Amino acid sequence: MLKILVLYYSQNGSVLNLAREIAKGADSVAGCEAVLRTVPKVSTVCEQVADSIPDSGAPYVSTADLRECAALAMGSPTRFGNMAAAMKYFLDGTSGVWLSGDLIGKPASVFTSSNSMHGGQESTLLTMMVPLLHQGMMVLGVPYSEADVGTTQSGGTPYGASHVSGNDGKNQLSPAEKRIAFAQGQRLAQTALALSLGKKAGA
Template sequence: MKSVLILYYSRQGNTAAMAHSIARGVESVAGCEAKLRTVPEVSTVCEAVEDTIPASGAPYVSLEDLKHCAALALGSPGRFGNMAAPLKYFWEQTSSLWLAGALIDKPAAVFTSTSSLHGGQESTLLSMMLPLLHHGMVILGLPYSNADLISTQSGGAPYGATHVSGGDSKRPLSDEEKRLCTALGKRLAIMATKL
């Protein structure tokens, strides 16, 4: 069974909803299973520590989760055109995997949610690709053979799946956004079986 790690950070629940749609796509491929993981908040108070298990949602990711996955989907809300600090902080702790070459040639994809269509979605996706490229991963996007990518009035980009959550962050995923997330998960799982 190929394990596809879906690693995300979500404050309002939108990126988590995308992760679940991506998981459906992963699990539509025979021999593949989705493994949902998240990261803890980053505290501005040095003495503060998070519980080792979150109160709800996906468990926290470990370096072992990354080391043993067959593929990775990485998701974050957009923060001024960049990935959220908790996710970036986690990647800054992965030097041991980089030194071992543990992620080389594994397929990876990215996804994001922002409040507006012009909220830095594509630059956020690109920011998440940078550590993956440094780790030697093979980056996958969404090809335009996905008809929703051309016709969507909400989220979606060739660089990865996106969602427009609205100014109050309460807009649910549109049907197009759900299908694009599912398509991204399916493509990632198929590539995991081929590489």
């Protein structure tokens, strides 16, 4: 089974909900298995402050998870048009993976959530791609062949799945947001599978 790592940071549940839909999409591809992981919170001075094991939900990610995955979907809430500090803090500690080249040639995608429609989603998604490109990964978006990308009235972009949470605190994904996230996970897994089969055929 190819491991599709769905790595996220979520404070209020919106990014987690997207991560779950992306995982469902990845799991729908035969031969692929979604693995949900998160990162610890950090303090205002960028030190890890959470316990070594979360009380509930997905386990914290390790560099071994990165090395062993066949593909990566990475999600964070929008923070002034960029990823949250907790995700950046984790990525800043992955130089060992970069040196070993373990992520080179693997497919990746990104996803996010913001409170408002124009809350910086696209700039967050684009800047989240940069460290993945430095790692040598092949970044995938969501093509307009997914009809919801062109018609969504909430989240969902060609750069990656997204969610507009609003102010009601419910954090419920719209039907279009769910479909886009599912399609993103499915496409990521299909690409990882095709690359794996191609390598085997060329061996």
